Amino acid sequence: MKSLQATQNRLAQAQEQIAILEHSAFEHFDPIPFQYKLEESSLYPLRPKEINIFQINIGKMCNQVCKHCHVDAGPDRKEIMDQTTMQQCLDILSAHPQFSIVDLTGGAPEMNPNFRWFVEEIAKLNRHIIVRCNLTILRANKKYYDLPEFYKKHRIEVVSSLPFYNKDRTDRQRGDGVFDDSIAAIKMLNAVGYGHEESSLKLNLVYNPAGAFLPASQTELEREFKQALWNDYQLVFNQLFCITNLPISRYLDWLIQSGNYERYMDKLINAYNPAAAANVMCRNTISVSWDGYLYDCDFNQMLELTLACPSKHISQFNIQQIQNRDIIVGQHCYGCTAGAGSSCGGEVV
Template identity: 70%
Template sequence: MKSLKAQHHILADAYAQIGIIEHGMSDDLVLPLFREKLRQSGLYPLKPTEITIFQVNIGKMCNQTCKHCHVDAGPDRKEIMTRETMQQCLAVLEENEQLKTVDITGGAPEMNPEFRWFIAEIAKLNRHIIVRCNLTIILANRKYHDLPRFYKQHRIEVVSSLPFYTQDRTDRQRGNGVFEDSIKALQLLNEVGYGKAGTGLVLNLAYNPAGAFLPPSQAALESEYKEVLEQRFGIVFNNLLAITNLPISRYLDYLLISGNYESYMEKLVNAYNPIAAENVMCRNTISVGWDGYLYDCDFNQMLELQVDCSGKHIREFDAGALAKREIITGQHCYGCTAGSGSSCGGAIAENGPKR
């Protein structure tokens, strides 16, 4: 499967996407504006709390082409962060101790040739490092086979996508053979101690719905995952993060093609939860794009909605301006506030934030 960009698809254009998300595909669909919901919750304009998470998307290159991917990542995407931009990120981290967590994402971040150098440099700064690993990358090529040991060496928290504990749902979303390879990769992570009590090596799994629906209860799902993965494959892990699919990029394409767009948006709007709105991740996170531009979150990044303040690039990072800025919101934000809410750390209104 090719990326939307390689297909020259209209949804590869951020402005076209925003047009659909904001105005819908037909005049029949009239949804309340997200900013009005925020206003009713006393949260508009949405402002940051304390920015503690520095999320860096180091490239759109990926060994997979998942149907729901909001990044439109894939093997045909060549946009990756350069060492120069990474050095600018490191300089910002050195100067801003409040950025306690560095969350590395992609694409498959490991495919960036500077990935290991970057991680080693961040580790020197004594930060909590998260890597969002798609699991199959570990088996994709011999040069990646030692990734579990590399993660362990730097005490990295690994967050791995496993949209379900059965093969059918996982492969439907992420491609044929992904489930089997993911299971092998999880076993390799367990072998070096990840997910095991007493090791301190954290392995979290990320669930996201394989279809046009919201995640069920994160706590209930975590119990099921733990029971099934241990019984069938001997796999253990720490927490399950239930993540809602936001209606952008390839997932938006799926919603439109399958005729589910309107009902999904209605579902998100009807499930608006003010407690989740209060805890949205964009209030404590700053997202850095592969080219160094700054965004409120990874989703705004894909919609090319740069932060609304001075210092839009990492080389001109201005913590003061970022702390005072208004976070840019749109209709897609209903995805983070529906039901138990959603963030890169999972549900935000079920059992409280994960971190």
């Protein structure tokens, strides 16, 4: 499997995705605009609360090509953050202690050659660091084998996708062999102390549905994941985050190709929850792209919807402008407001 960009799929273009989502090309399908739902909930325009998460996508390069990837990441993607942009991020972090959490994502962030330097510099600023590790990167090459020790040294919270506790469903979404490698990687993390109940080294797993349906209850599924991974592999982890798939990029392509697009959008819209809308992650997060542009969230980043204020790039960063901006919303946002809601930390209500 290759990225949408590599196959010259029209959905590799953000404008094409927005055209489908906002101006449905499907006959007899005229979904309620997300903005109307927010208005009904007295949440429009959506405004930031206290912004404390600085999420940095340090590149689209990845060793996996997952069917649902909203980044359209893969081995053929060469866009990665350079050291100059990383230094700009460090300068902003240094000047703004309100960003207590730095969330590093990708692609596989570890594939950026400056990843370790960047983490070490952020650690000097005494922030809580999250790395969104796809697990298989720990097994991809000898040069990554010591990453668990590196994470441990810098007290990094590791957040890793594992779509299900069995091989079949995981490999269908993330590629052949991913489940076995993921199990081996969790074993490596457990071995250095990650994921144990009393440990301060947190390993949190992420469940997202392998298909056109909503995630299960986080509490129940966490219990089942823990039981299954312990019984079958003697593995431990701390929390399970349930995330809803947003209808963009490769997942949008899959929805359309499989004939599930309208049904899935209906499902998201019918499950709109005002309480979840009030707690969406874009209200306390700033998202930075590999080339330094600023967004409301990683999804708006992939749709190339830069912040609705003059601070559009890290070089123009002005916290007052950012704090006072309106958050850009669209039909894809229904993914974060369905049911118990969805964020990079799982359910929001």
